[in-house]
Amino acid sequence: xxxxxxxxxxxxxxxxxxxxxxxxxxxxxxxxxxxxxxxxxxxxxxxxxxxxxxxxxxxxxxxxxxxxxxxxxxxxxxxxxxxxxxxxxxxxxxxxxxxxxxxxxxxxxxxxxxxxxxxxxxxxxxxxxxxxxxxxxxxxxxxxxxxxxxxxxxxxxxxxxxxxxxxxxxxxxxxxxxxxxxxxxxxxxxxxxxxxxxxxxxxxxxxxxxxxxxxxxxxxxxxxxxxxxxxxxxxxxxxxxxxxxxxxxxxxxxxxxxxxxxxxxxxxxxxxxxxxxxxxxxxxxxxxxxxxxxxxxxxxxxxxxxxxxxxxxxxxxxxxxxxxxxxxxxxxxxxxxxxxxxxxxxxxxxxxxxxxxxxxxxxxxxxxxxxxxxxxxxx
Numbered sequence: 001x002x003x004x005x006x007x008x009x010x011x012x013x014x015x016x017x018x019x020x021x022x023x024x025x026x027x028x029x030x031x032x033x034x035x036x037x038x039x040x041x042x043x044x045x046x047x048x049x050x051x052x053x054x055x056x057x058x059x060x061x062x063x064x065x066x067x068x069x070x071x072x073x074x075x076x077x078x079x080x081x082x083x084x085x086x087x088x089x090x091x092x093x094x095x096x097x098x099x100x101x102x103x104x105x106x107x108x109x110x111x112x113x114x115x116x117x118x119x120x121x122x123x124x125x126x127x128x129x130x131x132x133x134x135x136x137x138x139x140x141x142x143x144x145x146x147x148x149x150x151x152x153x154x155x156x157x158x159x160x161x162x163x164x165x166x167x168x169x170x171x172x173x174x175x176x177x178x179x180x181x182x183x184x185x186x187x188x189x190x191x192x193x194x195x196x197x198x199x200x201x202x203x204x205x206x207x208x209x210x211x212x213x214x215x216x217x218x219x220x221x222x223x224x225x226x227x228x229x230x231x232x233x234x235x236x237x238x239x240x241x242x243x244x245x246x247x248x249x250x251x252x253x254x255x256x257x258x259x260x261x262x263x264x265x266x267x268x269x270x271x272x273x274x275x276x277x278x279x280x281x282x283x284x285x286x287x288x289x290x291x292x293x294x295x296x297x298x299x300x301x302x303x304x305x306x307x308x309x310x311x312x313x314x315x316x317x318x319x320x321x322x323x324x325x326x327x328x329x330x331x332x333x334x335x336x337x338x339x340x341x342x343x344x345x346x347x348x349x350x351x352x353x354x355x356x357x358x359x360x361x362x363x364x365x366x367x368x369x370x371x372x373x374x375x376x377x378x379x
Contacts, residue, residue, distance in 0.1 A: 003094045005029060011087050014078050022067045026060050027075050030067075035333070036340040036371060037362040040318060042073035042329070048362075055365060073329070081142045081331040082155070088335055089139035089159040092342065095377055103132040103298050104188075105168045105305040106156065108149045111319065111330055124327055126334050127152040128309060129160055132301035135308050136342045142331040153178055163187040166288055168302035171195035174285070176254055183257040183287055191262070191298050194283040201251070205283055209243060209263040221245055223292040239265045240299075242292035257287030262295055312341055316354030347371045 008025040034048035046069035053066055108127045127149050128140040139159040143152040149172050167182050171193040182190045194202050212218045225240040243261040246252050262284040288295050313319040317337045344357045347370060361368040
């Protein structure tokens with residue numbers, strides 16, 4: 001906790017100094033604790049602070065008592081989300097279990113309750129970096145449109161130390177500038193989906209991959225890896241084809257580090273309902289020099305951000321149920337939820353769901369302290 005407090009004290013305070021009654025770091029710490037204890041709004045954060053005043057005074061000065069509910073709301077509305085993003089990444093940089101050589105998945109999630117008017121105007125997207133090995137968020141930045149994820153990703157990469165990692169992204173991130181930044185500036189590798197947004201490139205790569213696979217004389221031009229998964233009355237077979245000879249591709253040198261094309265074919269059969277097998281083909285470009293099995297596992301790891309982070313935020317924190325037009329407050333609360341989710345995940349003594357852990361924290365002070373003051377987490 002001392003590390004978190006020390007980092008939060010570095011947060012730039014946007015308030016007018018002569019009006020300040022409460023330290024910004026104290027307010028932010030209370031917000032984090034409250035969100036971990038099941039609070040979902042500024043009003044509920046205030047309710048938590050009033051109920052836990054005596055406990056909070058044990059490690060926070062609170063010289064002027066508990067901030068009012070309006071103070072909590074105003075602070076969350078005026079803090080710059082980008083400053084909060086820097087703060088978040090600095091806190092996670094202190095977590096001991098974040099290892100090198102990992103797969104880092106980058107993907108966006110909308111905050112469904114932030115839109116208003118027609119056409120979902122004002123909808124906020126949070127673009128997150130997810131450590132698939134440890135299942136925790138490393139950093140995130142907000143943007144106001146899905147199309148703006150492209151401009152948000154470089155900002156997110158600037159917050160990360162990902163040297164030696166494999167960065168995975170969907171087709172939105174298939175941009176020459178992003179690839180160049182990952183390889184040359186961040187000293188990392190990439191595995192990025194390839195779809196229609198790179199029309200000619202996608203068509204050429206798909207035609208090449210299919211023609212090589214269909215030619216018996218070209219078997220030495222690719223590696224193959226197969227997996228079969230069974231469960232819930234379904235069988236899914238995946239075939240991963242890795243092509244290394246891309247010298248024929250005229251624009252190869254424009255894509256920094258490009259060393260391979262991965263094509264995946266998936267076949268899903270529903271035995272229980274006797275439904276005809278469905279197939280799907282996906283393409284990825286990569287700079288990774290590893291085996292087809294390693295690259296296949298990295299492509300599968302990417303979906304952990306959907307199944308572990310986005311699902312946890314929707315179910316464990318009910319993120320999409322809170323309606324607001326106050327976009328900065330929504331973005332800052334989203335940052336707090338992700339930081340709280342990390343702390344809850346890093347508590348491994350119990351196997352409770354995140355939702356149950358939050359509820360337990362709200363009732364059991366000793367358990368809450370084991371989450372917030374976890375000595376196994378911070379160096």
